[in-house]
Amino acid sequence: MSHENxxxxxxxxxxxxxxxxxxxxxxxxxxxxxxxxFAGVVxxxxxxxxxxxxxxxxxxxxxxxxxxxxxxxxxNLSHKESARLRNMHLGFIFQVYNLLPVYTVFENVEFxxxxxxxxxxxxxxxxxEALEWVGMAGMARKKPSKISGGEGQRVAxxxxxxKRPDLVLADEPTANLDAKNAHAIIQTMKxxxxxxxxxxxFSTHDEKVMSYLDRMVHLEDGKVAKDEFIKTKTxxx
Amino acid sequence: xxxAFQLAYKNLMGAGLRTWLNAGVLSFAFVVIIFYNxxxxxxxxxxxxxxxNWAYGNGHLVHEAYDPFDPFSLQDGHGMLPEEMQGxxxxxxxxxATLYPQGRMxxxxxxxxxxxxxxxKLPTHLLDSSSAEFPVIIGKGMAASAKLxxxxxxxxxxxxxxxxxxxxxxxxxGIFETNVxxxxxxxxxxxxxxxxxxxxxTGHATYFIANDAYVPEESAGWKFESKEYLLRELTKxxxxxxVSGSIIYLLLLSIGLLAIFDTQVLSIxxxxxxxxxxxxxxxxxxxxxxxxxxxxxxxxxxxxVLGCIYGIPLLAYMANKGFGMPLSADQSGLILAERIxxxxxxxxIIGTIIVVVVSATIVxxxxxxxxxRMNPVEALKGKLQ
Ligand SMILES: Nc1ncnc2c1ncn2[C@@H]1O[C@H](COP(=O)(O)OP(=O)(O)OP(=O)(O)O)[C@@H](O)[C@H]1O
Ligand SMILES: [Mg+2]
Numbered sequence: 001m002s003h004e005n006x007x008x009x010x011x012x013x014x015x016x017x018x019x020x021x022x023x024x025x026x027x028x029x030x031x032x033x034x035x036x037x038f039a040g041v042v043x044x045x046x047x048x049x050x051x052x053x054x055x056x057x058x059x060x061x062x063x064x065x066x067x068x069x070x071x072x073x074x075x076n077l078s079h080k081e082s083a084r085l086r087n088m089h090l091g092f093i094f095q096v097y098n099l100l101p102v103y104t105v106f107e108n109v110e111f112x113x114x115x116x117x118x119x120x121x122x123x124x125x126x127x128x129e130a131l132e133w134v135g136m137a138g139m140a141r142k143k144p145s146k147i148s149g150g151e152g153q154r155v156a157x158x159x160x161x162x163k164r165p166d167l168v169l170a171d172e173p174t175a176n177l178d179a180k181n182a183h184a185i186i187q188t189m190k191x192x193x194x195x196x197x198x199x200x201x202f203s204t205h206d207e208k209v210m211s212y213l214d215r216m217v218h219l220e221d222g223k224v225a226k227d228e229f230i231k232t233k234t235x236x237x
Numbered sequence: 238x239x240x241a242f243q244l245a246y247k248n249l250m251g252a253g254l255r256t257w258l259n260a261g262v263l264s265f266a267f268v269v270i271i272f273y274n275x276x277x278x279x280x281x282x283x284x285x286x287x288x289x290n291w292a293y294g295n296g297h298l299v300h301e302a303y304d305p306f307d308p309f310s311l312q313d314g315h316g317m318l319p320e321e322m323q324g325x326x327x328x329x330x331x332x333x334a335t336l337y338p339q340g341r342m343x344x345x346x347x348x349x350x351x352x353x354x355x356x357x358k359l360p361t362h363l364l365d366s367s368s369a370e371f372p373v374i375i376g377k378g379m380a381a382s383a384k385l386x387x388x389x390x391x392x393x394x395x396x397x398x399x400x401x402x403x404x405x406x407x408x409x410x411g412i413f414e415t416n417v418x419x420x421x422x423x424x425x426x427x428x429x430x431x432x433x434x435x436x437x438x439t440g441h442a443t444y445f446i447a448n449d450a451y452v453p454e455e456s457a458g459w460k461f462e463s464k465e466y467l468l469r470e471l472t473k474x475x476x477x478x479x480v481s482g483s484i485i486y487l488l489l490l491s492i493g494l495l496a497i498f499d500t501q502v503l504s505i506x507x508x509x510x511x512x513x514x515x516x517x518x519x520x521x522x523x524x525x526x527x528x529x530x531x532x533x534x535x536x537x538x539x540x541x542v543l544g545c546i547y548g549i550p551l552l553a554y555m556a557n558k559g560f561g562m563p564l565s566a567d568q569s570g571l572i573l574a575e576r577i578x579x580x581x582x583x584x585x586i587i588g589t590i591i592v593v594v595v596s597a598t599i600v601x602x603x604x605x606x607x608x609x610r611m612n613p614v615e616a617l618k619g620k621l622q
Contacts, residue, residue: 059517059613080521087519094617098514102251114240115519159518 091160150181349432376421513617533601
């Protein structure tokens with residue numbers, strides 16, 4: 001089971017209507033990811049990284065080809081099915097943390113579990129555990145406006161991880177962080193990847209992130225330029 | 238559903254002032270609707286009771302030729318009803334007359350009534366206990382306009398059955414207070430025997446006031462007018478007031494609903510990233526629509542709570558102390574107390590709450606529907622127009 005493909009992208013193209021014509025953001029991409037990978041899609045701005053992650057996250061659909069995530073063909077999912085896929089199996093981490101401003105840190109993390117109809121006791125246990133992972137347990141009662149950017153991104157990680165997803169999609173998670181925070185956050189995710197065997201897929205052009213990745217898929221102009229497996233490195237000094 | 242309301246509650250509380258402004262406007266509409274309706278209902282109730290107690294009894298048996306809106310009909314609008322048909326009826330006999338208080342001339346209706354009657358509230362016992370030769374009682378309004386006090390004597394001129402003028406001094410033996418203008422203004426009440434004597438029309442009546450035991454029966458030359466029929470003018474005016482009132486509510490409610498609508502449109506536009514986040518977290522689009530709709534409709538719950546906080550004491554105070562009416566009874570010709578005590582029925586309150594909640598939910602849903610068509614990727618970017 002551990003070697004099954006959690007993501008299968010086959011001949012996927014994505015075109016956006018622009019003015020009278022079309023803009024090709026992804027063109028005939030075929031790529032597979034296995035469970036437990038700590039991989040990244042890298043490449044220059046505009047190369048299609050976010051577009052690819054959005055399709056894998058079932059937030060968007062391919063124009064051509066098939067994208068199969070957790071055994072589900074993204075193109076064939078109803079709104080309800082794709083919501084269920086995201087709710088039960090996927091975690092998202094965004095460049096801007098997208099925390100809900102009226103909620104406390106605790107409630108932000110708890111949200112996904114409420115959607116899963118978990119009991120209050122279960123939720124409390126899981127949320128506190130997730131906040132421990134990211135070192136934010138002490139700020140559970142704070143509002144997002146009262147914490148720093150690095151702390152906000154850690155809460156976002158806790159929110160993605162609290163439901164123990166199979167796959168976490170992180171789109172430029174360090175773009176708004178200083179070096180120290182960026183390292184800390186990637187390290188946290190790397191640890192979670194080891195302990196929980198959660199699959200992580202990043203989109204990034206941040207060297208700091210790249211140095212942690214086990215695999216880098218290089219995109220250029222919507223095409224896979226290079227698919228690079230890297231010998232697992234130990235934690236950075 | 239529960240989640241949507243929890244979330245909505247948090248979001249609204251988080252939004253602070255804006256929330257309370259919207260809820261405030263809506264609650265104002267709320268309280269005004271209940272107050273105005275309560276006032277009309279209170280007026281209606283009081284007026285009906287006053288009308289029945291002071292004038293209508295259980296209905297009138299009226300001489301066919303008599304038309305209360307045509308003073309000339311008094312000339313011939315009276316007659317005799319067979320004795321055996323007069324059970325449960327109190328006769329009233331009306332004649333035109335002229336009063337000369339302090340040299341002024343005042344056209345009045347001279348109304349003879351059985352001094353022992355109890356069917357209406359008129360204090361006719363004052364006529365019975367008076368030792369004056371021509372005792373009369375009048376209403377407070379009449380006393381004020383003619384500047385008359387108890388014990389005053391004043392010249393009265395009337396015609397007898399042959400049309401010959403006759404005159405005498407009548408004595409004011411009582412002044413009563415009533416909200417029913419047509420029992421008061423221009424009315425002079427005296428013992429019916431006396432009026433029969435004065436006019437030579439013994440046994441005549443213009444109409445009879447029925448008591449509760451009266452069962453209408455056919456009698457030639459007379460027609461029975463039920464309590465409801467006699468109250469028809471009032472009913473008509475009450476209904477008119479209700480219609481004109483509903484225009485006010487509609488306006489007030491529209492302002493409240495417009496504020497909610499506007500807030501919704503704005504918040505859906507401004508909170509695109511949040512909407513995208515909800516979807517990324519695994520909510521369906523319709524769940525998000527439900528969330529925003531719940532937020533809007535929750536304004537109506539807040540408005541209810543807010544309305545209760547200041548409305549209950551205010552409305553209770555009004556119901557207790559009454560509401561002073563700006564126009565006095567004799568000006569309008571309506572049965573109208575100086576102070577009206579509003580009554581708030583459960584149906585009125587529950588009905589108003591339902592109307593406010595349902596309409597707030599609808600105006601919240603309309604803009605929220607847009608979310609269902611949103612592209613989550615665009616929403617997350619916050620780029621939708
Ligand atoms: N909805 C859209 N309509 C038109 N063009 C789009 C749309 N979304 C993306 N694109 C274009 O597709 C290309 C790929 O976009 P994408 O966001 O995937 O790039 P990226 O690799 O994530 O870039 P960055 O590193 O700047 O985030 C870009 O040139 C972008 O302008
Ligand atoms: Mg991007």
